[in-house]
Amino acid sequence: MRFAIQKKISTVMMLFLLCFALNVSAQMRPNHEGYFDVRSATTLLVEQDYLLDARLQLFLSDEALNALNSGVPLTIELSIEIIRSRRFLPDAKEEELEFQFELEYRPLSQRYIVRDVQKGTQDSYATLFSALNKLGKVQNLILIQNSSLDPRASYRFRLQALLSTKQYSAPLRILFFWRDQWDLKSEWYEWQLQK
């Protein structure tokens, strides 16, 4: 009887220690979740076009990085919304724009390729850092013509950078849907259009 009680106590202690160890190991695990952040964004009117200059900070998660190094191209999407402010009614979404950039690793050349999906141009970089740095530096991206906007109205822009999974096959999308590391997106960054 006494032996049985001691055995039970030791079992409980072992379980407690196991839980503690798991908790500690979880806390010590480095953060490889990745994150996207819009540091700054602004629009410039050059001739008749509004151009976007933005600075992004892009850190890939372990899973995304692993996929990239395994030959799976990643698509970084810049989602931009042009919103017209209204006084008495809810604000109107005037335009929704998407710019996609593909990041790919080529094992033979051991270089990272950044491809502008819309334009079809590409550049290669020796390091992922250089490639992400290039992606994070958005310059002179044509958004909208000035004539398309109402001169009397007040507008604001919203920018979000996200890791798009739309281009992947459905099985992958279903799996990615349940994985947080593939849910990389920045908060919306908003700024007022200065005319």
Added chain:
Amino acid sequence: MGFEKRMVRMATPKIRPLLYGMLGAFGVGLSFVALLMLSQVAQNSENFDRLADSILWVNVLCLFVLLLLLIGNLSKLYRDYRSHVPGSKLKARMVGMFVGLAIIPLLIVFYFSMQFINRGIDTWFNVEVEAGLDDALTLSRNALAMQMRDHLAATEQIAERLKLTNSSQFIYEIGSLRQEIGASELTLFGRNGRMIATNSDQTAGIAPKGVSDELLMQVRQNRPYVSLDPLSDGSYEIRTGVPLIGGRNLDVIGTIRSRFIVSQRIGRMVNSIDSSYTDYKKIVYLRAPLKRTFSLTLTVVLMISLLASIYGAFVLSRRLVSPIQNLVKGTRAVAKGDFDTQLPIPTGDEIGFLVNSFNEMTRGLSLARQQASMSQNLVEAERANLEIILANLSTGVISLESNLKIRTANKAAGAILNADFDGRAGDLLSDVAADNTVLQELYDVVKKQFDKGITIWHDQIVVHAIKGRRVLTCACTDLSSEAGEEVGFVVVFDDITQQLQSQRDAAWSEVARRLAHEIKNPLTPIQLSAERLRKKYLDTMSSKDGEILDRSTHIIVEQVAAMRDMVNAFSDYARAPDMEISSFDIEDLINDVVDLYKEQEAKIKIIFNIKTPIENFDADPGRIRQMMHNLIRNSIEAIDSKADGLINIIIKPKEINKIAMIEITVEDNGGGFKSQSLGQVFDPYVTSKPKGTGLGLAIVKKLVEEHMGSIEASNTKNNGALISILLPRNEKTRETIIINSKKNQDNGRALV
């Protein structure tokens, strides 16, 4: 319900099974659609991309519907099981069996499929292939690395040559230098990265790309730069960059960048190796997700199949158990006596045959019951009819059991025997007859025959009722069952006293008529002859002879006169002149008659009482006068010379069966009728008096009957005679009596 067939209703309302059926069909349909879509996807993965969302939602919906159905079915089965609903245990066993049969193969298939998928996908990734691809990649890299080193060396040579010459000279020689080293482009950048000179094999007008940051950074560190850059068209380009040294201190004064296009043949091969390696790595990476996807698909298919199988098990077991449940319900209904139960025939199999047999059995039972009911109704109708006949029959009928206990007796029996048979069924006839002399006499006859062992007999018996002698014709027959057993007797009897009386009356009328005719005719010649003899020979004879002649002829004339009176009386009895009905005062009429006799018979006290004045009395006054004469004379003759003779005449109105009558009673104290001849006092020549022809009361009876009245004779307590006469009050009541009498005669004939 009658002969209509009634279908057994199921426990649940009709809408619910319909909804369940529709939901089930929807769920199974969805299952098929889901499985079809999954099959499409398995055949072509591109379809999955198109159908992924649809598959997901269809599967989710399908699982939801099937789960809903299963929960509904399980809860119903649980409720039925707890409530001990017939067939629920069998249904539970069958569901368990079907589910077991479905689950085990499904799980086996699932296990082996999972093994096959995991191992099959693993076999795609051959180690040798991977090593080969690695080697090919390394070889390609090495091959290109040689080119890269050569191109870098060539670029460095140009930088070395420019170190010894003026850099401005480079602008003039750049074209030849580019061609010398075989570059597609050769560009000189300044210290700040600005382009100084460039030469390209491309068409003029296309500006070369700027120097990249990493090249510039490396060159600024006085290190040569070389890279292999994939181009968007699938070709490769080798880019080299070297610092340009110059000036007094031999500092880096610029950058020389050269670009070399890898030959198309090599580029294609290198690209192929690169793509293959990438694809292989990609597949390796996707191995786990692929396994998970297939596993998930297989699991979904398993779940759908499993749920569909369980639901199918419910449907199948319900289809199998339903006829049995119906049979149980039907059996219970039959046990409760509902033979009209008809069960729906499920299929043409053995259960269907069983249900069909059950339906045939209930049909047979129902038909038999209907026939029995019809027979019973017929018997009841016959019995009721017989009871009506017996009740209205003028003949008395008493049915007796073999031990002479009364079974039934009709009203006529009670009326004839003056007995009350109501509620005496089951009593011994002897007990009922104990206080009834008439019935006792009948019982004696019956018992006598019974003791002799004679069960079928016919006899005419005379019983003595209070009102006189009655003649009954009596017949008895035995009642035998179908098996021939004697179960009782029926005694049928009828009071034929009246009938006999009528026959006697008719006979006497005929006799009287013949007598009057035959006797009256010679009387006048006899009288005339006697008178003539007397007249002719009296004077011629001696006084002695004349005295004899005179006395003889006088006797002849007297006797002829007496005989004529007698003949006239007979004639009066026989003849039936037309009635002359008129309204008159009967009180006056009777007073006249009474006054006449009061004067003649001073010794006899005649009292006439009329309690209520009689008005509007219609009758033949002549006949009523004669009737009263006869009655009073009859009483006077009965009293004869008795002292304190008394005749009491009473007239009073009376209502019999709602018919207005008047009652005339003549009572005397002359000694009454002999009890033996009480029933025959109205017969001609029946008299107990020393005087009289014996026709007085017979004529009275005839006169009364001509008025549609009735007459009764009885003895009083004072040893006198009492004659009671009932006469209809007027012509209308007389007609009513005639109609009723006719009806009774008709009914009697019909009933007989």
